[in-house]
Amino acid sequence: MMTHRYVMGTILSAMMATAACSSSSNSDSNEEPLTYWQNVAPIVNAKCVGCHQQGGIAPFALDTYDAVKARAAGIDGATQAGHMPPFLMTHDGSCGDIERDEALTPAELATLHRWASSDKNEGTPVEIPRTPAPVLDHATEYRTPNFVPRADPANPLASRDEYRCFGFRPGGTGTRYITGYHAIPGNPAIVHHAALYVVDPNGASYVAGKTNGQVVQALDDAGTDRDGWPCFGAAGDGVRFESSPAVWVPGQNVVDYPDGFGAPVRPDDLLVLQIHYNLPASGQSPPPDSTNLRLRYQDHVDREVLFRSPDPLLDSLFRPQGPDTLPPGKREHPYSRELARSDLDFTDDQPAVEILGIMPHMHELGRKFELTLHQAGGTGKDECIAHIDQWNFHWQRFYWYKTRPKLTADTIAKLTCVFDTSGKREPVSPGWGTENEMCLGMLMIAKP
Ligand code: HEC
Known part of the structure; x- marks a missing residue:
């Protein structure tokens, strides 16, 4: 079509x-x-x-x-x-x-x-208010150090990529709420994405007996004298994060949360900015990047948001029976999985939650994206809530809902990504590298 x-x-x-x-x-x-x-x-x-x-x-x-x-x-x-x-x-x-x-x-x-298609007449000049380039007012700025990424060619899941995390203290006194952001990569040719994670340094990590702060310190100490620490999994292996309130992808401009919504940050939280660098195929060392992240805080909001990033393809990497792969040589290969609401870390006794917005994400083989909701106990009718017919890696963004779809304990979400593997000779595995694929729908949800 x-x-x-x-x-x-x-x-x-x-x-x-x-x-x-x-x-x-x-x-x-x-x-x-x-x-x-x-x-x-x-x-x-x-x-x-x-x-x-x-x-x-x-x-x-x-x-x-x-x-x-x-x-x-x-x-x-x-x-x-x-x-x-x-x-x-x-x-x-x-x-x-x-x-x-x-x-x-x-x-x-x-x-x-x-x-x-006509004579392209000019007509009579009239005053037309000029649309300004979007800016994020009253923002607090954070900047990553000048950094030259290096890939590990032996890593089949990211052979031309480096994921590096940088930590910031948010500042401020009481709890504040992020209500918008604007990230500006210094060297956009190599920044594939930047994702912000809010981490409680005193909270328990996934490493037994260690706080998040201790795990981050250990990751940082284990490295060389390069800035930051390695972090394929979000804020670093073993680090438990509270939320992921900002993500930059190619094509994205200023992001304003829907009115009245915000993501909480406390003064002693650690802001961790994960940057996915994709290195040139030439193998040459690229010019350094220093990414500027601008966050707009407000002292009060009506409601908090939370984020869920279901990606059944990437998650399959962690299955004991081995990951799903995409077969080579297919012009249109649909990859489809069903997810219950409990797969998105909600318990069944929680009330219905509203989806405020969605940001689909695939890599360069992505062609189409669709998310439909099915109410198990309901009419049995599927509700399509997101559809992209011509995926373009260079134009990614959040799309907001006027009528907000609801996820109840009975909702089954069906996520479908269509990939074009016609240029590939080997199966394509999921992964973080730009050469690998993902099938992700990042959801911004109103906290119940
Ligand atoms: C969000 C920012 C943005 C908006 C809004 C936008 N453009 Fe563009 N446009 C770009 C960028 C960046 C490029 C160059 C990169 C590319 O082609 O993708 C471009 C390229 C183009 C091109 C040349 C390439 C092509 O695709 O043919 C044309 C023509 C164009 N824009 C017309 C328009 C018109 C007309 C509108 C409004 C109806 C518009 N653009 C709105 C950012 C934008």
Whole structure:
């Protein structure tokens, strides 16, 4: 199936063409010629200029008539194909009630197409409020040291990758709540992701008789004089974390939690930033990275959030009978698993919980992603809550729900990732390396 938007665009443009024909043979045309200022600029300004401006994350600006006119064909192509604006999640109502203000509506898509296929008239300039590039106000900054990653080629689960953790003291006095974040990698060419974990250094770790603080100290001491400590598993082997309130992946900008929600951090917690570095295939040492993490704290929130990151493919690594692997040579290999709510670390006596948002994650072989919910005791009808038809590793983000799906003790979640292994000769194993695969849906959940 092609993307909904592509099909929609094609149908709409066919309809437009018909309309244009009939109007030329009909004097009372309701097809006024479109102009940049009256029709196109309001759309581009609202949905493109936040990134496409000087200092924005896109490589060129789209904030003047000349710039938009010069790129009209590219704009038409990218919007019809659904690449731009980058919004991978299906949002036509067929799956999940997703907050979609940042995507184009079918009418906007049709307007852009009709203008780009016409004389591209300018119209009469009008004042249009400028969309600023997103910024996170009142943020506290943390920065990782200049670091040059090194991989261990002998590790089949991450032969070109290093996972390194860096610790920070959050500061502040009482408990505060993270309500938004913005991570800016210093060398984005090698940062595959950055994930923040909140750790209680005095709390019990997974290592018998040791606190988290002692385990982190031991990991740090065991290393060389390089900064940080190794940490494939979250904040480090044996370290138990309380939450994972921030994650940066390629394509992600400022993240604002839904209004009124926040993730608690106490002054004596340890903030652990895990960075997954992916090294160049050339084997050459890359320029160093120093990642800047900006957190916005508030003293009070209405409700706390918690995070769950189900990944049945990655979790299969820890099964005694050995991991699931993806067979080579398949253009569309669906990997699907069912998870009970208890698999997400909820007990059956807990009330229904609401999902606030989801961030799907796969690596470079990922093609499609879907999450459906099935109420075991209910109607038996499946509720699709997330669907991506054209996965793109470079555009990952949180998608928020307008109507929040609920997980009850009876909910069975079915997670499906479709992979393209046609270029592979050997089975692909799950793992942390960019060469390995994951099938993960990170969920932000309102704490019951
Ligand atoms: C979240 C930031 C962001 C938004 C919003 C965004 N772009 Fe882009 N755009 C980029 C970046 C970054 C690139 C270059 C990398 C790439 O092509 O993926 C790009 C590339 C493009 C390209 C050239 C490559 C291609 O895919 O054809 C076009 C054309 C484009 N954008 C048009 C638009 C239009 C039109 C909109 C609004 C309807 C828009 N963009 C919204 C960030 C953005």
